[in-house]
Structure formats: C-alpha cells, structure tokens
Amino acid sequence: xxxxxxxxxxxxxxxxxxxxxxxxxxxxxxxxxxxxxxxxxxxxxxxxxxxxxxxxxxxxxxxxxxxxxxxxxxxxxxxxxxxxxxxxxxxxxxxxxxxxxxxxxxxxxxxxxxxxxxxxxxxxxxxxxxxxxxxxxxxxxxxxxxxxxxxxxxxxxxxxxxxxxxxxxxxxxxxxxxxxxxxxxxxxxxxxxxxxxxxxxxxxxxxxxxxxxxxxxxxxxxxxxxxxxxxxxxxxxxxxxxxxxxxxxxxxxxx
Numbered sequence: 262x263x264x265x266x267x268x269x270x271x272x273x274x275x276x277x278x279x280x281x282x283x284x285x286x287x288x289x290x291x292x293x294x295x296x297x298x299x300x301x302x303x304x305x306x307x308x309x310x311x312x313x314x315x316x317x318x319x320x321x322x323x324x325x326x327x328x329x330x331x332x333x334x335x336x337x338x339x340x341x342x343x344x345x346x347x348x349x350x351x352x353x354x355x356x357x358x359x360x361x362x363x364x365x366x367x368x369x370x371x372x373x374x375x376x377x378x379x380x381x382x383x384x385x386x387x388x389x390x391x392x393x394x395x396x397x398x399x400x401x402x403x404x405x406x407x408x409x410x411x412x413x414x415x416x417x418x419x420x421x422x423x424x425x426x427x428x429x430x431x432x433x434x435x436x437x438x439x440x441x442x443x444x445x446x447x448x449x450x451x452x453x454x455x456x457x458x459x460x461x462x463x464x465x466x467x468x469x470x471x472x473x474x475x476x477x478x479x480x481x482x483x484x485x486x487x488x489x490x491x492x493x494x495x496x497x498x499x500x501x502x503x504x505x506x507x508x509x510x511x512x513x514x515x516x
Contacts, residue, residue: 263514264403266428270295270477270509271317271436272410275303278399282307284367285331286395286407289320294438295477295509300325307365311335312409313378313392314342317439326352332364338378338390345383357391368398372420374409376453396424403515406466408432410475413458421467428515429468432475433459434483456483460490460501468502470516479506 267275270293276284283305290296300321306329312318319339326333326348333343333353340355356362361370376392394409406420406429420426435452452475454462463471473487484506495501505513 264399265512265514267512268507268509269293269298272432272474273320276397276399276405282367284308284397286310287312287318287320288322288325289317291321297510306331308367309333310369310395311339312407313376314339314380323348334362334364334369336378336390336393338380338388341388342380342382358393370396370424372396373416374411375414376410396426403427405429410453412453413462417462417465421465426466426468428470429466430472430474431459431463433473433487434476434481436475436477438477456486457490459487460494463502464494464499471502471504472507473504477509479508
C-alpha cells in the first residue's frame with residue numbers, strides 16, 4: 262500500500278502510510294469552508310503535526326488531540342498554548358529546525374521556514390515562536406514536504422541536498438474565502454509565496470510531484486499562473502515536478 266494523501270483545503274492534509282497510520286498536518290477543518298470533513302468525523306489519528314500557530318494552520322489541533330489522544334509535534338509556542346488549554350504536556354513533542362524526531366514510529370524532520378508564529382494565550386498574553394516546515398517520512402520512498410507557510414529563500418536548495426523530498430505542498434495563493442476574518446487596512450497582493458516564487462521553490466526543492474496549496478478554490482487564478490511559470494521553466498530546460506491540483510476532500514496516492 263502506497264502513501265495516500267487527502268487534502269482538506271488551505272494547507273490541511275492527511276497522510277495515510279503503508280501501515281495504515283494517519284498523520285494530520287495543519288488540521289484546519291471546522292472553520293474551513295472548503296473542507297468536507299470536520300474534526301469530529303476523523304475516526305483515527307496517529308499523529309498531528311503543526312507548523313505554526315496561525316488559526317488556519319493550528320486549526321482544530323486542540324479538539325482532535327483532546328478527543329483522540331493523538332500525539333502532537335509542534336513548536337514551543339503551540340505546545341505552551343495547548344498545555345494552557347489542558348492538553349497533557351506528555352502528549353506533545355516540541356521541536357524546532359534541525360531537531361529530527363520520531364513519534365509513533367514516524368520520522369519527522371523539521372526544516373527552516375521563513376514566516377512568523379504568534380498566538381493569544383488563554384490569559385490574554387501573546388506568545389510567539391519559530392514556525393517550521395516539515396519533511397515527513399511517510400513510507401520508505403515517500404518523503405512529504407509541508408511548507409509551513411514559508412516565503413521563498415535560497416536554502417531550499419540545501420534542503421533538497423540534505424533530505425531529498427519526493428512530494429510536497431507549496432503555498433502559492435491566499436484562501437480568499439477566509440480573509441474577512443483578518444480585518445486590516447489595505448489588501449494582500451500575494452500569499453507568502455507568489456505563484457512565480459512557488460514554482461521556483463518547487464524546482465529548488467527537487468520535488469518529483471508538487472501540490473500547489475493555500476487555496477480553497479482550485480480554479481483560482483493563482484493556480485493557473487503557477488502552472489504558467491512551471492511551463493515556462495520547463496521550456497527553458499529546467500527540471501520541473503509534475504503538478505497535481507487537488508480539490509478539498511480529494512485523495513491521491515503518492516506517485
């Protein structure tokens with residue numbers, strides 16, 4: 262059985278490995294208008310991995326961890342928040358860039374992520390921490406890269422050299438359906454990576470297969486532009502991954 266990948270929208274994924282273990286990454290489900298699955302419907306969870314504390318990435322980690330008892334891999338600020346909300350500290354494995362961990366027999370390599378992470382604690386104080394991207398060793402030939410909301414930076418080439426991710430998700434858009442939840446002056450022109458930057462990041466990482474993400478609507482213009490940049494790079498002779506555009510709720514097998 263090869264690794265199966267289920268997409269819930271934005272940056273939320275479920276990996277099911279060859280042993281049947283189910284790994285949740287950034288499980289933003291209940292308030293995600295694109296996800297056809299809500300957190301209480303998940304029957305089995307063997308591991309939760311959280312890149313950072315933003316509401317559309319931390320998502321329903323607390324509720325899922327409380328209901329299922331699944332262990333959580335996250336940064337220190339997310340651990341502090343979850344413990345303050347009553348999740349047992351021994352259920353949480355805090356880590357950061359470079360500190361590889363193994364939980365429930367699943368190896369996870371945290372890698373550098375250029376972003377921010379902050380959360381309002383139950384007592385009203387603000388906690389900040391180090392955001393992470395991850396490479397999840399789902400099966401012997403499947404090394405899944407989760408970008409963790411990173412901006413582009415050139416050491417993605419080093420991550421390719423060190424960890425050789427085979428398939429991964431790259432954020433190239435903004436989920437416009439939820440932006441109203443974050444009122445601010447002006448408007449966002451891109452996500453953490455523009456479609457052009459996302460295409461370059463996928464090339465630098467050496468992915469065989471890329472899953473563009475951080476959208477709810479797969480037909481959005483950013484996805485179209487992302488593929489235009491991939492095609493232009495391929496025409497220049499660059500080694501470009503196959504791109505698979507997933508709809509929320511869709512399941513694929515890792516190539």
